[in-house]
Amino acid sequence: MVEDIKLCVSELATNALLHGAPPGREFCVGLHRGKELVRLEVRDSGPGQPAVQRPGDDACSGRGLRLVGELADDFGVDDHVVGKTVWLVFKTVAAPDPVPLTTPESS
Template identity: 80%
Template sequence: MSLSQQRRFPRRRTSVGASRDFVTGVLIEWQLHSLIEDIELCVSELATNALLHGAPPGREFSVGLHRVEELVRLEVRDSGPGQPVVQCPDDDACSGRGLRLVRALADDFGINDHIVGKTVWLVFKAPAAPAPAPAPLTTPGSS
């Protein structure tokens, strides 16, 4: 099974909440309720980074969710220059923890450079679908 959904968002503060709503809707549709909280938090961090550091004025960023078997991949792509860096902020710093947080929540993490822009991606392991209940056993002569 392979599923995929993607949406573009304008470079506006309201796009962070809209990207959370988008991934929540997709995960509900795919019946992956246990992943909603982590993926919502991660898309918030990545969309905020795209707005602050990645998407130039007048441009958009995109959010994609892809499911292949038991893996869900979250992608946030922007058209800006630069490479995101995982930081080690001081305890009293007000920012700089986003990539460290998403790396801790995800099962895998990476950045793909493009001719224009980059894609930051995270992979989450989806819970396996429950196995169907076995048929009740019957013995010969019972009814």
């Protein structure tokens, strides 16, 4: 899953840089780990909504949102007064509670 998340960070950050951050503006990447999910967010200050494209077979770009949509368990876009946040959620398996270690004194 780490490799999938790294690929999605790259795709969304590239989209923000190329299409979402006007000249002189920046974008922000956030990664949040919960007990059973990882949420990736990329916020930019540009207008508009990203759209999944259907590029031709010989096109060199246009597949990023389709790719991240296939890798993530959920994704969407939150609008802001200025800009937007594109987010992805990856479901994880909750780690089991640690088993207490026994010591010679406790046995």
